[in-house]
Every structure is written in C-alpha cells, then in structure tokens.
Amino acid sequence: MATIVFQQITKHYAGTNTPAVDAVSFEVPEGSTCMLVGTSGSGKTTLLRMVNRLIEPTSGEILIDGKNVLSENPIQLRRRIGYVIQQVGLFPHLTIAENVRVTAEITGGWDKRKLASRVDELLDLVGLPPHEFRKRYPRQLSGGQQQRVGLARALTTDPSILLMDEPFGALDAITRARMQDELLRIQRDVHKTILFVSHDIEEAFKLGNQIAVLSEGRLVQMGSPVELLARPANSFVSQLVGADNRMRQLQFLSVLDAIDGRPEAVSSAHWGDLPGIAADTSLFDALLQLLSTNAPALVITNPSSDTPYGAVTLASLTQQINRSRQETPVETTR
Numbered sequence: 001m002a003t004i005v006f007q008q009i010t011k012h013y014a015g016t017n018t019p020a021v022d023a024v025s026f027e028v029p030e031g032s033t034c035m036l037v038g039t040s041g042s043g044k045t046t047l048l049r050m051v052n053r054l055i056e057p058t059s060g061e062i063l064i065d066g067k068n069v070l071s072e073n074p075i076q077l078r079r080r081i082g083y084v085i086q087q088v089g090l091f092p093h094l095t096i097a098e099n100v101r102v103t104a105e106i107t108g109g110w111d112k113r114k115l116a117s118r119v120d121e122l123l124d125l126v127g128l129p130p131h132e133f134r135k136r137y138p139r140q141l142s143g144g145q146q147q148r149v150g151l152a153r154a155l156t157t158d159p160s161i162l163l164m165d166e167p168f169g170a171l172d173a174i175t176r177a178r179m180q181d182e183l184l185r186i187q188r189d190v191h192k193t194i195l196f197v198s199h200d201i202e203e204a205f206k207l208g209n210q211i212a213v214l215s216e217g218r219l220v221q222m223g224s225p226v227e228l229l230a231r232p233a234n235s236f237v238s239q240l241v242g243a244d245n246r247m248r249q250l251q252f253l254s255v256l257d258a259i260d261g262r263p264e265a266v267s268s269a270h271w272g273d274l275p276g277i278a279a280d281t282s283l284f285d286a287l288l289q290l291l292s293t294n295a296p297a298l299v300i301t302n303p304s305s306d307t308p309y310g311a312v313t314l315a316s317l318t319q320q321i322n323r324s325r326q327e328t329p330v331e332t333t334r
C-alpha cells in the first residue's frame, strides 16, 4: 500500500500561456480511491501521468510514501504503479494469457511457473474464468472483457498504486456499471491506492472515497461525495456535482445522520412496532421506505447490539438536509 502526496505540483507545457496543472496540493491516503473530476482540459490526465512520470512536472513534488517520484528510476517506479486507460491496447496476435504475461515479463522479476499461476489468478480476480478465456484472442472479447484484461495486466506486478484514466469511458452504461461494481469488489480484496480520472460524476460518487475537483489546472475542492454535495466550495462545484439536486443529496447522506432526537418524536417503547432499517441505508432509501410503509418512523437497527441506534422520521430527514446545506465549505484551496 502507498500514500500519494502532491505538493504544489505544476505542469507548464512549452508554448502554452497558462499551466495545465497549477500548484496543486493534496493527499491520497493509502488504500483509498481518489477520483479526479473537472471539465475537459482541466488537467486531470496531466496530473495523473505525472505520478508515473509519463509527464515530468515543471515544479512541485509528488511523494509516494514520502519519496519523491523524480528520485526514482521511471521503469522501477512504473513496476509499483499499475496504469489503466480507455484504449486497452491489447496485442491482437497474442492470447489473453500471453497479453497479461507479457507485461509481467517486461517488468521482470517472475519465474515462468509462478507467472503462469499468477496469470490465472489475475484472470480469476477480474472475473474472466481462466479455462474459458486464457486461450482466446482479444478480437474474441467484448469491450468490457477487454477492459478486464487491461485491469488484470495492470495488476500483474502487484503494484501498490493504480492509475486509471477513464477506463470505462467507452463502455455502454450497463457494462460500465458492471465494471464499476467489479472494481469495488476487487478493491475490497486488493486495497490499492487508486487515482481515477472520470467525466462521470455518478461514477465518481460511486467509486471514490474522496473526489478532487479541478478547474483550469487548479484544485477547487477536495472532499467526500457527501461533503461536496452538502457543502460545495463554489457554484462551479455545485453545478458539477448537482448539489441542487435534493434527491442526489439523499442518496449520499446516511440514515445515521438523521436520527430524530426529539423525545416526543418516537418513544423507544414503541420501537418494537416500527419497521427496521439497516444503519448503512441512505436517506433516499429511508425516505422511500417511510413513504411505502406509511410508518411514522423507522428504527435504525444495530447488528452488534439489541438496542437500535434510534429512529428516523420525515421531520428529522428534512432537518438533516437543511442543516447540511447551511454549513460552510469543507476545504477550498483558492
């Protein structure tokens, strides 16, 4: 695992008037997924590619576990960093197994037998049963399956960091959603530190622990989906994340944030008569359940105790949304 720290990182391409990335500073904690979002040309890809030194910064530093990437040999650095892009770029004349294996061979450090079992392990991990897919050629795979191979290939060296640049951008909506679910599943197993460029705010909310919003090369806001929705730093972020959309807010706020503390609202003596709801339910689902059951309140159950967390009501739910809107922005860099 690895922590990535950006310190005043700047990229000024020769012949351009303004920097593509302008003094950006933030930290991606190890094992977390940070989504880079922003309008086209805001510097997302440039920022990403400076991590594995496909682009060299003009100034500033990128530290991986405290070590400046510029002090490392780029080839060795890339061994520790998986890279997945939209154009998977599989070798058409090689089988799937060979496509995965060739990356490991190029980066080195694996003996042949270990490599063969590693390839099968990786195909399994990305949901391509090896007995079925090992010997196929890229043209015999769908776009989504090819993208899975791309991910397997990026994982061959067991890197601690994954850089993903719009990996699912060319897939249809259903396949894209499936791939996002797969990535979440895989990430639960592998705990990589992931930096992921996306144009799709829904994707960013679904996959990201934190979201970095870029505009014209600058970091405008950094925060969790809930923070961005509840406290957008400015109208640009607000528009980008759709913070005016109350339904979306409800999807990302937890039912635990909206416990009704008023003693007159629901007495715990009546909890046994009310429908239960799990603590990890969103306010959106809680609202649907309140409406569909017509119950005055829902009891938030606690799996590790007989005593529920409390109850949520329509009133407490509305109050929580209004409260979060009045709070001040979390973090702005400029």
Ligand SMILES: Nc1ncnc2c1ncn2[C@@H]1O[C@H](COP(=O)(O)OP(=O)(O)OP(=O)(O)O)[C@@H](O)[C@H]1O
Pocket: 013, 014, 016, 020, 038, 039, 040, 041, 042, 043, 044, 045, 046, 047
């Ligand atoms: N090699 C280059 N030489 C000069 N300018 C470049 C180069 N690569 C990118 N740029 C410029 O740098 C800025 C940031 O580009 P970048 O590709 O990082 O943005 P992005 O946010 O990833 O965009 P998109 O979402 O459209 O992919 C843009 O204005 C782009 O035109």
